[in-house]
Amino acid sequence: MKKVSVGLLGFGTVGTGVVRLLTKDKERLEKRTGCEIHLEKVLVRNKNRPRKVLIDNRNLTTDVYEILDHPEINVIIELIGGVDQTYQYILRALKNKKNVITANKDLMASYGEELLLEAKANHCDLYYEASVAGGIPILRTLTDGLAADRIQKLIGIVNGTTNYILSKMSGDGLSYEKALASAQKLGFAEADPTSDVEGLDAARKMVILSHLAYSIPVKLDDVKIKGITDVTREDIVFAKRLGYTIKLVGISEVNNGDIDVRVEPTLLPDGHPLAAVENENNAIYVYSSALGETMYYGAGAGEGPTAVSVVSDLLSVVRNISLGVTGNHIFLPKKELHARKDNLVESQFFVRMHMKDEPGSFSKLTDLFREQQINLEKLYQEPIPGRDVAEVALVTHVTNKVLFEKSFDMLKQLDVIVNAKYFRVERG
Numbered sequence: 001m002k003k004v005s006v007g008l009l010g011f012g013t014v015g016t017g018v019v020r021l022l023t024k025d026k027e028r029l030e031k032r033t034g035c036e037i038h039l040e041k042v043l044v045r046n047k048n049r050p051r052k053v054l055i056d057n058r059n060l061t062t063d064v065y066e067i068l069d070h071p072e073i074n075v076i077i078e079l080i081g082g083v084d085q086t087y088q089y090i091l092r093a094l095k096n097k098k099n100v101i102t103a104n105k106d107l108m109a110s111y112g113e114e115l116l117l118e119a120k121a122n123h124c125d126l127y128y129e130a131s132v133a134g135g136i137p138i139l140r141t142l143t144d145g146l147a148a149d150r151i152q153k154l155i156g157i158v159n160g161t162t163n164y165i166l167s168k169m170s171g172d173g174l175s176y177e178k179a180l181a182s183a184q185k186l187g188f189a190e191a192d193p194t195s196d197v198e199g200l201d202a203a204r205k206m207v208i209l210s211h212l213a214y215s216i217p218v219k220l221d222d223v224k225i226k227g228i229t230d231v232t233r234e235d236i237v238f239a240k241r242l243g244y245t246i247k248l249v250g251i252s253e254v255n256n257g258d259i260d261v262r263v264e265p266t267l268l269p270d271g272h273p274l275a276a277v278e279n280e281n282n283a284i285y286v287y288s289s290a291l292g293e294t295m296y297y298g299a300g301a302g303e304g305p306t307a308v309s310v311v312s313d314l315l316s317v318v319r320n321i322s323l324g325v326t327g328n329h330i331f332l333p334k335k336e337l338h339a340r341k342d343n344l345v346e347s348q349f350f351v352r353m354h355m356k357d358e359p360g361s362f363s364k365l366t367d368l369f370r371e372q373q374i375n376l377e378k379l380y381q382e383p384i385p386g387r388d389v390a391e392v393a394l395v396t397h398v399t400n401k402v403l404f405e406k407s408f409d410m411l412k413q414l415d416v417i418v419n420a421k422y423f424r425v426e427r428g
């Protein structure tokens with residue numbers, strides 16, 4: 001039996017899941033590939049820290065070069081996270097002709113193209129399925145399953161932490177802080193959860209997905225990003241009254257030579273399949289010309305699901321090694337699309353505001369939208385007991401984004417408006 005030796009960088013949440021799977025299912029995995037899969041070394045910071053899975057202490061090392069330069073190791077799995085230092089490690093591994101598997105979307109969203117070219121130059125594999133949507137095999141789906149179709153649009157719930165927080169705030173009435181602490185404890189959140197809650201993690205994933213869906217280079221700088229830190233329980237409640245669920249979604253769309261990629265808290269109609277995606281689950285809704293609409297759903301974060309994606313990549317690499325081939329190179333055509341300008345974006349919008357509860361205030365509001373030629377699809381008003389202020393929520397018809405934002409600024413200037421905020425509405 002051919003032997004493949006693996007070096008693992010990082011023994012945290014996902015690293016633990018990978019060691020667990022490679023140990024527990026060793027025989028089954030080896031049968032699937034016809035090769036012996038040997039975990040040679042694991043990089044840790046502290047060799048004496050108690051671990052959640054049994055491992056021989058002699059397999060642990062604190063010296064990364066013992067793995068990167070190890071003559072026997074053919075595959076390196078990177079699960080430490082971070083960008084600059086990790087980039088150098090992966091570059092060195094590839095130059096040393098080692099195949100690489102990573103779950104690191106921060107790195108792949110910024111340096112994916114360079115690293116894939118380096119892998120190609122060195123006749124190595126670079127697989128990164130776990131970098132998007134944890135356990136859902138979405139990268140394979142885009143590059144293999146849908147290879148023959150033309151993809152036009154993707155809508156993704158691609159961050160487990162924020163979906164978990166919004167679900168808990170909505171369903172269990174948990175505060176934002178408690179829901180975040182719980183997501184951290186369960187291992188969904190990044191080491192620095194700012195990237196989760198501010199939308200950056202989802203934006204990185206949308207860059208990777210868009211690149212594979214449309215075979216074009218997409219820059220993180222071109223993604224419009226807004227996180228969930230301003231979403232309150234009241235926003236969730238009043239959106240619900242109008243028949244919507246608030247989710248942090250990434251939307252990526254190509255049209256007439258331009259591309260629009262954005263991540264923001266968005267209202268989805270309650271009947272939309274994405275509205276039912278709860279907790280740390282993720283889903284990607286794909287619009288393609290021949291197949292139509294398809295949705296890929298499952299656990300988007302956590303030890304077990306993410307380890308399945310990593311180890312499945314490993315099995316692909318092991319099969320390639322035994323066949324003497326490499327795969328999974330994405331060739332980037334030189335065509336570039338331009339980021340869509342806001343004056344070309346059309347959408348519905350949800351506005352929530354506190355309005356003085358006095359005669360004439362309501363008509364000031366409706367007059368403004370009529371003058372701006374923005375039609376309202378839904379309107380909800382409820383007095384706030386004990387205060388001379390009413391809660392008002394509305395949804396516009398589809399309108400131009402620039403026109404809407406100008407009108408929203410005018411709305412905030414009305415003397416009857418105490419405060420107001422808005423979110424985009426996605427009809428699907």
Ligand SMILES: NC(=O)C1=CN([C@@H]2O[C@H](COP(=O)(O)OP(=O)(O)OC[C@H]3O[C@@H](n4cnc5c(N)ncnc54)[C@H](OP(=O)(O)O)[C@@H]3O)[C@@H](O)[C@H]2O)C=CC1
Nearest residue numbers: 010011012013014044045079080081103104187301302306
């Ligand atoms: N958690 C999840 O659900 C998912 C995570 N990912 C990605 O997977 C990667 C790993 O995530 P996760 O397992 O959650 O992260 P963790 O923080 O749980 O684990 C990272 C591990 O790497 C170790 N580490 C970091 N730097 C070094 C270093 N220089 N030398 C040695 N060890 C180091 C850390 O050691 P120490 O404990 O000593 O700090 C820690 O154990 C990240 O890129 C993440 O974005 C992708 C999909 C899902």
Ligand SMILES: N[C@@H](CC=O)C(=O)O
Nearest residue numbers: 159160161188189190
């Ligand atoms: N922090 C990420 C982990 C998986 O990528 C998330 O919450 O989705």
